[in-house]
Amino acid sequence: MTSKKPTGAGRDAPAVAGRDSGASAVPAPGASAGQRRPTGGPAVAALEATRRIIDRVLALLCMVIFAALVVVVAWQVISRQVLGAPASWTEESARYVFVVLALLGAALVFSERGHIAVELLVKKFPEPVQKVVALVVEATIIFFAVFVMIFGGYEVAMNAWNQNISTMPVSVGQIYLILPVAGALITFFALCHLVGMFAGTEEPMPEIDENNQGI
Numbered sequence: 001m002t003s004k005k006p007t008g009a010g011r012d013a014p015a016v017a018g019r020d021s022g023a024s025a026v027p028a029p030g031a032s033a034g035q036r037r038p039t040g041g042p043a044v045a046a047l048e049a050t051r052r053i054i055d056r057v058l059a060l061l062c063m064v065i066f067a068a069l070v071v072v073v074a075w076q077v078i079s080r081q082v083l084g085a086p087a088s089w090t091e092e093s094a095r096y097v098f099v100v101l102a103l104l105g106a107a108l109v110f111s112e113r114g115h116i117a118v119e120l121l122v123k124k125f126p127e128p129v130q131k132v133v134a135l136v137v138e139a140t141i142i143f144f145a146v147f148v149m150i151f152g153g154y155e156v157a158m159n160a161w162n163q164n165i166s167t168m169p170v171s172v173g174q175i176y177l178i179l180p181v182a183g184a185l186i187t188f189f190a191l192c193h194l195v196g197m198f199a200g201t202e203e204p205m206p207e208i209d210e211n212n213q214g215i
Contacts, residue, residue, distance in 0.1 A: 044199045051111060051192045054185070058108040065101045072097060089167035096168070096175050103182040110141075111189040134197055138190045145186040153179025 076090035109115055122133050153176060161173030196202030 041199070044195055044201060047192055047195060048201065051189065054188070055108065055111050058104060058111070058185070062101060062105050062108060065097060065104065069094060069097045069101060092165060092167050096165075100175065100178050103178050104185075107182045107185040107189065110186050111192075113193065131197060135194065138194050142187050142190045145183040145190065149183025149186070150180045153177075153183060 072090050072094045075087060076094065079090065080086040106115075122130055125133070156179065157173045157176035159173070160176055161171055163172040165172060193202060
């Protein structure tokens, strides 16, 4: 009987080791390597899909506007320094194109939660408190975007609608319409972040990609 005990232990030992090795290969539910966020249901998934489409359109639009800005500024330099006859339309065009690019770029960066944020203190709080702080922040942004950018921007655009620009085929009011447009985009993105945080598809605090940080 004593000779059977080592044999039984020998059979059991590989089995236990196999179970242990298999368990260690599967990441724990809280591990970051194997952690998968909940989808949040079809409504949240549709909202995220819409946001991704808008992000792509915004990114493409920003690239086109930036290329146009580079062309305008380059021609301004060439016409002034090389041809000796500065183009009068380039200065105002570059100014207004830059404003449009800045507002649309700000909306795009807000969608990616890439704006500057001081999170040192907030990250020390438990997750429920982080959600409350994130709710207050997003609600403040929505308030600013709705009342200042959408309503205020629309009023400014209407007041300057007939103010023509001598060097451009559009009026000042038409250019100022970018304010309510950017405000509507930021409001939509803020609502997406709120839904994502409470559905579990986003963290309360923005996730930092260390590979994309500048030096």
